[in-house]
Amino acid sequence: MSTLFFYTRQQFFNFKSAQTVAGFEFLSMSKLLSSQRIDGLDSDQQYFVDISSLAGFVKTNDFQLLNFEQLFGSFGENITFICDKVYETDIRYLFRYVFDDFSDIEVENEDVPVENGEKPISQTKSVKKITDLNDSELDSFFENFDARLYGHERFKEEFKGLVNSFRVFNKLGEHKILSLFLMGDSGVGKTEVARSIHKALGSKAKLAKINFGNYSSHDALNSLIGSPLGYIGSDGGELLKRVNESDIGLILIDEFEKADNAVFNYFLDVLENGKIVNSQADEYDVSGYIIVFTSNITKENFKSKISPELRSRFDYKGVFNLLTDEDKKKFVHFRVNQIISKYTELVSNDLPEKLHDIIVSEIDVSQYKNMRDLNKKIKDTFVIHLKSRRKN
Numbered sequence: 604m605s606t607l608f609f610y611t612r613q614q615f616f617n618f619k620s621a622q623t624v625a626g627f628e629f630l631s632m633s634k635l636l637s638s639q640r641i642d643g644l645d646s647d648q649q650y651f652v653d654i655s656s657l658a659g660f661v662k663t664n665d666f667q668l669l670n671f672e673q674l675f676g677s678f679g680e681n682i683t684f685i686c687d688k689v690y691e692t693d694i695r696y697l698f699r700y701v702f703d704d705f706s707d708i709e710v711e712n713e714d715v716p717v718e719n720g721e722k723p724i725s726q727t728k729s730v731k732k733i734t735d736l737n738d739s740e741l742d743s744f745f746e747n748f749d750a751r752l753y754g755h756e757r758f759k760e761e762f763k764g765l766v767n768s769f770r771v772f773n774k775l776g777e778h779k780i781l782s783l784f785l786m787g788d789s790g791v792g793k794t795e796v797a798r799s800i801h802k803a804l805g806s807k808a809k810l811a812k813i814n815f816g817n818y819s820s821h822d823a824l825n826s827l828i829g830s831p832l833g834y835i836g837s838d839g840g841e842l843l844k845r846v847n848e849s850d851i852g853l854i855l856i857d858e859f860e861k862a863d864n865a866v867f868n869y870f871l872d873v874l875e876n877g878k879i880v881n882s883q884a885d886e887y888d889v890s891g892y893i894i895v896f897t898s899n900i901t902k903e904n905f906k907s908k909i910s911p912e913l914r915s916r917f918d919y920k921g922v923f924n925l926l927t928d929e930d931k932k933k934f935v936h937f938r939v940n941q942i943i944s945k946y947t948e949l950v951s952n953d954l955p956e957k958l959h960d961i962i963v964s965e966i967d968v969s970q971y972k973n974m975r976d977l978n979k980k981i982k983d984t985f986v987i988h989l990k991s992r993r994k995n
Contacts, residue, residue, distance in 0.1 A: 605675075606704040607654075609688040612884065618708055619651075627651050627683075641677065650682050658690035661697050668697065675701045731804055732852030732891035733766060733781070734773045741766075747803035752795055753937070754930035758921060765919055773891055779877025780889060782916060784859070784896045786905060787923035790973030793897040797855035800893060804851045811849040813842060815862040824865040829882035843881045852892040859896040860908050867913055874916040931968035931977060938981050939963060955988060962988065 610618055619629055627649045633656040635641050644650065661668055675684075675698075685708065686694050695705055736744060745766075749759055765781060772778035785793040801810045813827070829840035846854060856870075873879060877890035900908055902922050914920070926934070939962050943954065955961065962984050971977040 605684075605702050606706055607694070607698070607702040608683065608685045608706055608708045609691050610685055610708045611688050614708060615687075622651060629653065631655075632657055641674075644679075644682075646679055646681060648681060651685050652678070652682055653685050653687075654694070655687040655690055658686070658693050658697070662693055672698075672701055730850060730852050731806075733800075733804065733893060734770050734852075734891040736770075741770075744803045748799050750937075751799035751802055752792065753934040754926040755792060755796075755923060758796075758923070761919065761921075769918070780874050780891075781893045781918055782874055782896065783893070783919045783921075784898065784909075784917040785919075785921060785923055786898050786900055786902060788925070788973075789899055790975045791923045791925055792974060793895075793923050794855065794857060795974070797853065797895040797897075800853055800895070801851065804853065806849070806851045806853075808850040809845075809848050810855055811845040811853060812855040812857065813845060814857045815860075815866070816858040823863050824869060825882070827866060828869070828880070840881050843879055843885065843887055846879060846887060846889070852889070854889070854892060854894045856894065856896045858898065860898040860900045867910065871910075871913050871916060874913075925972055926974065928968050931971065931974075932963075934974065934977065935963055935966055935968060935981060938978060939985070942982070942985055955991075958985075958988060 623629065629651050630653070632652055632654045635652065657671065661671060684702070688707070691705075733741075733744070745763055748762075752759065762783075765783075769778055769781040773781075783796065785796060787793055797810065797812070817826070825840075827840050827842050829843075873889070874894070877888065877892075879887040879889055896917070898905075905920070906914070936959075939959050943959060946954065962981065965984055966977075966980055968977065971980065
């Protein structure tokens with residue numbers, strides 16, 4: 604006998620937690636269909652498949668009902684179907700010939716006390732945050748960070764003060780997220796701030812980065828946090844995916860000014876509450892995180908583009924100017940040494956003598972305003988000398 608089990612939103616997270624510990628895997632029907640994973644399911648694994656997303660789709664596309672009735676017959680006995688109880692009336696009728704019985708799930712310890720009546724917040728793995736560092740580790744972090752970020756000395760000093768204050772008031776529960784809004788021309792080091800934090804915290808994984816140049820359309824929020832339940836293909840969205848892939852408490856949002864108002868409002872809530880919530884109502888605790896927002900807008904356009912409510916949520920708002928030639932020279936020395944070190948370790952130590960000095964002497968930093976162009980020149984010069992070495 605096949606049974607469809609209904610759950611309430613209050614029950615779901617306790618139920619999922621308990622069943623995951625018991626060895627079950629949870630999947631949404633929409634994800635199975637969109638990725639064509641049905642045939643690839645492990646027959647030895649027990650699954651709970653959530654069909655909530657089918658309610659709205661089949662109701663408005665009843666000509667697909669026959670296909671879904673046939674589809675359910677292809678699942679094995681290792682599949683148990685579940686559904687959000689808010690769709691019970693429609694689902695019971697639509698799939699009255701698919702399931703032999705309908706029942707509510709039973710959850711032990713359902714009434715878990717949660718502050719303010721909110722549901723438990725998920726965090727899938729251990730994440731290293733700046734609030735976790737002891738005093739010695741914090742000193743090492745700042746030393747590493749300062750060495751990686753060239754120029755912007757005033758920002759470095761202000762950043763230290765922000766971090767020290769953040770660490771205190773985050774522990775008091777009064778400051779959830781440290782947010783930096785960095786403005787300035789392309790290539791002046793805004794994104795490098797996030798990369799330097801990323802490396803200084805010792806990350807071994809990807810930087811959680813979202814480019815909002817891709818989020819300017821009217822449905823941008825759906826791409827960011829996933830489509831609402833009931834839509835075929837709905838998932839958790841790119842934001843939560845990127846955060847879950849990272850191992851440190853840092854998020855980089857590039858070209859923030861290009862997002863639409865719905866995205867702005869979403870981040871207003873994130874900065875206020877310290878939670879990322881996707882369309883599936885999954886919550887991720889980002890208290891203790893640093894979020895770096897970068898933008899190419901000018902200081903004059905900042906107020907017209909970003910709402911007063913959102914502006915007030917940013918802990919730091921600053922303009923990054925072009926680096927001095929002295930800062931660029933320091934960057935060239937660092938970058939050439941970095942490339943030579945990586946090449947020696949990963950490829951070969953057969954390099955020309957004094958290659959570092961040769962490359963540095965051939966680059967006129969005054970010709971480059973953009974750090975990306977300067978970095979490209981460094982790499983091109985390295986390759987030229989590498990090819991010359993091979994010919995000789």
